[in-house]
Amino acid sequence: MRKLPPLQIGVVAVLALAAAACSNNSASEPTTKGSAPAAEAKPLAGVSIEVAAKWTGDEQASFEKVLKAFEEKTGAKVTYASTGEDTGAYLGPRIQGGNPPDVAILPQPGLVQQYADQNALKPLSSEVLAQIDQNYTPYWKELGSAGGQVYGVLVKAAHKSLIWYRQSAFDDAGAQEATTWDDLIGKTAQTLADSGTAPFALCAASGWTLTDLFENVYLSSAGPENYDKLAKHEIPWTDPSVTAALEKMAQIFGKKDFMLGGSSGALQTDFPTCVTQVYGQKKAAMVIEADFVAASVGQSGAQVGEEAKIMPFPKAGDTAPVVLGGDVGVVMKDSTGAQALLEFLASKEGGEVWAKQPGYLSPNRNVSPENYPNELTKQLAETIISAGEAVRYDMSDLAPSAFGGTDGKGEWKHLQDFLRNPSDIKGIQQKLEADAAKAYKK
């Protein structure tokens, strides 16, 4: 883009104007804050930092409490800017206009690579790196890196290796939690189906729910090494390990009785309608999705922990799968304040302030589960800590978004087609490989 100067000028001018309008308060803050009385004791007194993230509502309130703790500790003044759902669309113009926020929280690690290529990120300082080394496994360090340089750190996690179930459905059928995939299919699901309740409500109209399911089965059956290779497309999608995972998924997809409304019904159901089908309409027993299902459970009128319970995703192989999604913090401007804020967010101290807020899960292994406000989150945090080195990031979010993140394309489309016709595993693998080859080549 940058090599098209003559026509770009107009655009840049307009965008710069828009960006200037966006960043109204950051410029004027230092002067007012500079004369704060506590300035001597605090290292960052008078420094103002702008941080942009996608959170709104409760999530924003929780995050602002963490920022407040940081302000009290350092004396810096932090302003929060909400990027809205599409973080890329918010940051892109600000980067082009030369006025990015000091710190941005990116919803996908893929953006780290993209912005690093545009030279829009600053390498993390040694203090932040020290925190990362102390609190995170090397996998996360690599995830926030681009071209050998560490740019980002995962500050908030979403736990995607869960199965939510409805207690009353399990009670009626006499079904039990499963710890292995074979038990899940052969006992739990079969018992539920025999008792007349559809075991699974799949939200297959939202393609990402199917990629999440695949990732759990694959991580569990093929192991973390293969998972990393497939995520980088170092092994093709036609690999036998993929076949094995898809065959396991076909054990659900191939049985009409196992899905509410059969495959046709599942393919018309989007997230979070499937959650409503389980907890609101009480038509199905289980929904395979992440911790954020809790919000929709509440809206359906069920109590998390009573009627709505979770079981860890059962082992489909040797590994107990823990797949995380989450948000990566990066520094976009050279400033001491920005590095200090990220250091705080990556630290045990900052993580524990955040952990006390509802709706937050830390990927930081040194944040003690005791800090979480409810049992459910504690349980989740424990699975992350106990999985240790085997924890992995959501594969489809690591893939180029044309393959792993677009409605009606790539992985989303082919897994939906697989659900429609679960007998043709080889054909699906070839199509996945063809699209992956195209997307990764770029």
Add this chain to the structure above:
Amino acid sequence: MTERLDGPQAPGGDELAAGASPGPAETEPDVARPPATDTNTDTSTDTDADTATDPTDTDTGTAIATDPRPGATGTATAPRPATGHTAATRLSPSPKIAVFFLLPALLLLAAWVIYPIIYSIFRSLFDAAGDRFVGLKNYAAIISDPSMLATLWHNAIWVAMAPLIVTVLGLIFAVMTERIRWATAFKLILFMPMAVSLLAAGVIFRLVYEQDPDKGVANAVITTVHDTFSSSQGYPGARPRENDQAPVVLKNGDVVTRQPVQPGQQVLIPLVGLKPDAVEKATPAKAAGAGGLSGTVWLDVVRGGGGTVNQIDGTEKGLAGITVEAVAGGQVKATTETAADGTFYFSGLSAGSYDVRLPQSNFEAAFNGITWLGPTLITLAIIGAYIWVWAGFAMVLIAAGLSAIPRDALEAARIDGATEWQVFRRITVPLLSPVLLVVFVTMVINVLKVFDLVFIIAPGSVQPQANVIALEMWRVSFGGGGNQGMGSALAIFLLVLVLPFMIFNIRRFRRDER
């Protein structure tokens, strides 16, 4: 209302920009005549209100005000230099002032219409990152990629169906409303969907087309109609257990005993897959008494689990009213029905071995409506929503045209003995044809750029089967694809498709003026 104007907006605006600037100059020779001042005030209000209102002026049928200008442009520009200087007494402001007033509109048009078009053409020749020149490769991809071809095909279906249906429905409504008493109320109701944004209309129809008849109106209507004529009374979903110990198995949808049985034997047919709650009021199952070939069909599920599999436990309920057949050598030898406690008896069977069969008809699923949002019907379903939105609009335009038809022509035909159909076919439609054509062509333009309805109504899993060019363009450039080179190529491709229709429409307006 503004939606409709999106299509022709760009060239309309251009036309205005090109035509409007010589406008004041052109009026100078005619200074003395009152219409000149009219044109002038018209121009200045346009400028004041900026471009936002300009396109509206061009299209809303006030073509009278704007179109003479472009029409006259060609002739007026030539003599302008001479006349502009010679006019000694002008009532209108000088060209400089006129240009001054027009400048903001021109600048905005240039920034928002002309520059983006040129830049899109330019950008479409580059790759995703924007720094490698790829020539026409992006365009080649549009016509070679199979999923893209499918997208073009969906647009073709849209263009072939939607404008025609909308126009015909609009015509029917317009002619009908002429003759009914509460015409205004009727028109108002039909026109109302226009007041709903397309996004909201999409959300509404997503619900209308919901598969579950409890939620989706379309299927609620269809299942209600269907059930009045034939209702299912069996046990949909009931089936044998799927393991080797089950005494019955599923064969081509029928439930059949695994081993042949002889008269004198008592057959156990345990079924599962129904909620115990569904047969809560049924009589508990009993073992059949001896005598002849007998047995029990019951729901072998205990609430809360437990119970002995394949054995009649105390609380398990019998399934009443199930048709049971005794089959030997492929021939049905006897048929009976289960009693309230699930027992059945065949009397008078000759000795020999039989298969006991529960035919599929016992278990047929209740009719669950049509899968509107499935891959086969999705485009048609969305077109249905589109028609709901636009038919009222077409009706209003056509009704306006209808009221302008000279009544004497119709009456003359009637006096000459023409039937109503002949009057409609030979007089009304031909006289209306200019309006019909305008509505039709406007709809074609509108349909080519359809986006929101498809985006909202089609579930993610059938987006490939519903995809259209405008949606693909957005998806490729912003919705995850990140390839703005390809997106620009699609945008230009769409523009090229729309252009002939817009030129046709503009020409038509101009000809009508003459």
